[in-house]
Amino acid sequence: MSESSMTRRDFLRTTAAAAVVGTAGMSLLAQQDAQKKTKVILIRHQYVVDKEGKVNPKILEEMFDESMATFFGTKNAGDAWKKIVKPGDVVGIKTNVWRYLRTPQELEQTMKTRIMAVGVQEKDIAIDDRGVLSDPVFARATALINVRPMRAHNWSGVGGCLKNYIMFTPSPPDYHPDSCIDLGALWKLPVVEGKTRLNVLLMLTPQFHCLGPHHFDKQFTWAYNGFILGTDPVAVDAVGLKIIEAQRKLFFKEESPMRPPVRHIKAAEEKHGIGIANLAAIEIVRLGWKEDSLI
Amino acid sequence: MSSILLLLSLAMTPSDTLNYSAMQRLVPGSIRGWQTSEPARFYSGREIFRYMNGAGEVYLAYGFNRLLVQRYACPNREEILVEIFDMGLPRNAFGAYTNMQGRGPVVAIGQAAEYKSGLLSFWRGRFFVCVMIDNENEEATKAVLDLGSRISESIGEDGPTPSLVRVLPQELFEPQTLRYFFRHEILNIHFYVADKNVFRLNESTDALLVQLKIDKSHLLLIQYPSSEEAAAAYADFTTSYMPEAQGKGWIQTENKKWTVCRMHQRYVLVVFDAVTQADAQNLLATLQRILP
Numbered sequence A: 001m002s003e004s005s006m007t008r009r010d011f012l013r014t015t016a017a018a019a020v021v022g023t024a025g026m027s028l029l030a031q032q033d034a035q036k037k038t039k040v041i042l043i044r045h046q047y048v049v050d051k052e053g054k055v056n057p058k059i060l061e062e063m064f065d066e067s068m069a070t071f072f073g074t075k076n077a078g079d080a081w082k083k084i085v086k087p088g089d090v091v092g093i094k095t096n097v098w099r100y101l102r103t104p105q106e107l108e109q110t111m112k113t114r115i116m117a118v119g120v121q122e123k124d125i126a127i128d129d130r131g132v133l134s135d136p137v138f139a140r141a142t143a144l145i146n147v148r149p150m151r152a153h154n155w156s157g158v159g160g161c162l163k164n165y166i167m168f169t170p171s172p173p174d175y176h177p178d179s180c181i182d183l184g185a186l187w188k189l190p191v192v193e194g195k196t197r198l199n200v201l202l203m204l205t206p207q208f209h210c211l212g213p214h215h216f217d218k219q220f221t222w223a224y225n226g227f228i229l230g231t232d233p234v235a236v237d238a239v240g241l242k243i244i245e246a247q248r249k250l251f252f253k254e255e256s257p258m259r260p261p262v263r264h265i266k267a268a269e270e271k272h273g274i275g276i277a278n279l280a281a282i283e284i285v286r287l288g289w290k291e292d293s294l295i
Numbered sequence B: 001m002s003s004i005l006l007l008l009s010l011a012m013t014p015s016d017t018l019n020y021s022a023m024q025r026l027v028p029g030s031i032r033g034w035q036t037s038e039p040a041r042f043y044s045g046r047e048i049f050r051y052m053n054g055a056g057e058v059y060l061a062y063g064f065n066r067l068l069v070q071r072y073a074c075p076n077r078e079e080i081l082v083e084i085f086d087m088g089l090p091r092n093a094f095g096a097y098t099n100m101q102g103r104g105p106v107v108a109i110g111q112a113a114e115y116k117s118g119l120l121s122f123w124r125g126r127f128f129v130c131v132m133i134d135n136e137n138e139e140a141t142k143a144v145l146d147l148g149s150r151i152s153e154s155i156g157e158d159g160p161t162p163s164l165v166r167v168l169p170q171e172l173f174e175p176q177t178l179r180y181f182f183r184h185e186i187l188n189i190h191f192y193v194a195d196k197n198v199f200r201l202n203e204s205t206d207a208l209l210v211q212l213k214i215d216k217s218h219l220l221l222i223q224y225p226s227s228e229e230a231a232a233a234y235a236d237f238t239t240s241y242m243p244e245a246q247g248k249g250w251i252q253t254e255n256k257k258w259t260v261c262r263m264h265q266r267y268v269l270v271v272f273d274a275v276t277q278a279d280a281q282n283l284l285a286t287l288q289r290i291l292p
Helices: A008-024 A026-033 A057-072 A077-084 A105-118 A163-168 A183-188 A233-252 A264-270 B002-011 B020-024 B045-050 B056-061 B090-100 B138-155 B163-167 B184-190 B227-241 B277-290
Strands: A038-044 A091-094 A125-128 A143-153 A157-159 A196-207 A226-230 A282-288 B034-036 B041-044 B066-073 B080-086 B112-116 B119-124 B127-133 B179-181 B206-211 B218-223 B250-252 B258-264 B267-274
Touching: A038 A057, A038 A233, A057 A077, A057 A105, A057 A226, A057 A282, A077 A105, A091 A105, A091 A163, A105 A125, A105 A143, A143 A163, A143 A233, A157 A163, A157 A233, A163 A183, A183 A264, A196 A233, A226 A233, A233 A264, A233 A282, B020 B066, B041 B045, B045 B056, B056 B090, B056 B184, B080 B138, B090 B112, B090 B119, B090 B127, B090 B179, B090 B184, B112 B138, B119 B138, B127 B138, B163 B206, B163 B218, B179 B184, B184 B206, B227 B258, B227 B267, B250 B277, B258 B277, B267 B277
Parallel strands: A038 A282, A091 A125, A091 A143, A143 A196
Antiparallel strands: A038 A226, A143 A157, A196 A226, B034 B066, B041 B066, B066 B080, B080 B127, B112 B119, B119 B127, B179 B206, B206 B218, B218 B267, B250 B258, B258 B267
């Protein structure tokens, strides 16, 4: 065992250091605040999910439009879309259809409607998840929109925007070693590289814990009632992970890191260079409901 | 097309795996008004990734051979989905079950079972089985449990539980926290230790992880084929995890808790995150006395 190993103790050291910064390092954080390298929108609405867990599509649509206009600094959502999609584009909306926690179809349709309003023809827009490699529209796509819910995952720690692209490889198991640490490499596949215009990580009712490969239990979800939007998939996932971890601490009443630990988000920055995972370098623009935002 | 796939898959049938028709006989054609809605689908070895993505690695880590997926439909009712994993050996099926246990109430199906929120999981013999429905109600719950019972009866024979499980005094730990495995990736799912395989876990080792009642610390017990292999693993772990302990086998870690490790004959025992060093040392001394 000559090769050096990342151990649990490395994580414990990080946690201990974070605790010190939390109590005495505010000036350091303030300094870091001035060095933001990327931006995400965190938007929430108290009533976007009702008590039965059903999504209110109208509110979700309004949230989506508001977040787009704010992120791209435009008067309205339509102008924001014009910044990322042109009339001649062929657009693939990479969604997620996991049976227990899928992307709301209403949001998929809202995206499609907004893209068509820019001038993209309907035949040049596809919405797909597991069939992206056999979908003729995705095969000629010039632009990708990435949207999915955040959830705990038994092999990669969490499934977020980075992991959502695993369906773009004909051999997903190649990306499974070491808790899926190299998911960031997916974003350099020719079918993907340079095409992603938008990432939306849904945090409406995220799942913060799982036991086993396909475990879903409403007990381990909560109504966060929001989503994170940006062009940097790493930053979007890093913010989502921070919120999930905070919820775990609340629920389990102690520090409770994801199991297995999430390694692919940090590696996406440090090894694959496709975005920013360091929270201190991410500007979080908060819109809407602020209570219990956990970050 | 389906017959070609069937022939191809038959050609790949591992010798210790039930053939298609034998596996098909494990599932009934109907249950409480639900009927099979399409032919069963089969996935062998790495074909599991056609059915599930990263989660398939968990089953492969437990020696998975073949999966049968059967769907049941009933007018105006939710679909019931059955997954039967032929794990090749009872120890693999037991391991796959313990990997998921702790979800909810225990029910009397197979050799051990849990049911909660529409998902029944159980093991019997060399099979690990999931029966699930998305939105449960009283009728759906009965159908899922009856279906599980029928499958368990069809499996027919129990398999032995790994002998290592019987070594551990049951009163020490919360039973639903027990995990059995022989790959470090599974250890890391339940208690992350290191990215490298510092305990040299492999198919010839047996490992148990439990959460102790006394202080919620974790006990890891590993049985190796020989004392030499246990010694090598002990050296790897202590060198990489507690280098400053200089061979003493215990350390107070950064969270102010204690990790204590011992080797005994062909066993390695570790307590992680004990509140006091004395508690951990006493526990390991006790276990050393009762290990065969």
